Amino acid sequence: MITLYGIGPGFGLPEISPYVTKTEVQLKMAGLKYIKQQAMPDTSPKGQLPYIDDAEERIADSTFIRLHLEAKHGFDLDAVLDERQRAEAWAVERMIENHFNWASGYARWMIPDNFAKGPAHFFDGAPEHLRDAIRQDVLGRVAENMRIAGLARHTPDEITELGARTLSALSMLL
Numbered sequence: 001m002i003t004l005y006g007i008g009p010g011f012g013l014p015e016i017s018p019y020v021t022k023t024e025v026q027l028k029m030a031g032l033k034y035i036k037q038q039a040m041p042d043t044s045p046k047g048q049l050p051y052i053d054d055a056e057e058r059i060a061d062s063t064f065i066r067l068h069l070e071a072k073h074g075f076d077l078d079a080v081l082d083e084r085q086r087a088e089a090w091a092v093e094r095m096i097e098n099h100f101n102w103a104s105g106y107a108r109w110m111i112p113d114n115f116a117k118g119p120a121h122f123f124d125g126a127p128e129h130l131r132d133a134i135r136q137d138v139l140g141r142v143a144e145n146m147r148i149a150g151l152a153r154h155t156p157d158e159i160t161e162l163g164a165r166t167l168s169a170l171s172m173l174l
Helices: 018-030 062-073 083-109 112-117 119-123 128-149 156-173
Strands: 002-006 034-038 051-054 057-060
Touching (some): 002 018, 018 034, 018 062, 057 062, 083 112, 083 128
Parallel strands (some): 002 034
């Protein structure tokens, strides 16, 4: 039995991580039996969720989980696609995960009003006397990751423009 580790429900969603949701949908599409458990990112081999346990193997990152599941369990989620369509699907997936994710993450985490409505609540379960310190520490790490990734080197208006261009391109492709 496969165990999928994710963050869990929040904000009216069954799972707050889009990457955990991606993996869960792929497991369902493949018809594989699994159980889901809540976990913290620091329990993962790569420090991020999702990860799975599949027999004696632990695999982290939604893309590598998919590759593992396809190879080990003998299915291909792209079976109906030709080679060009596979390339286009990969390009779209990378555009969403490696570009748009940063732009939408910036909007959620770095715009104070949005942060207060969303990600700030990730820490509501922390001990009250530590909550603000934990919240600020994580916010600082997210900001640094965005700077390292390059997106946070732009102005807020430029980030919005980049995100809008990505959405426009996706709407044309899909």
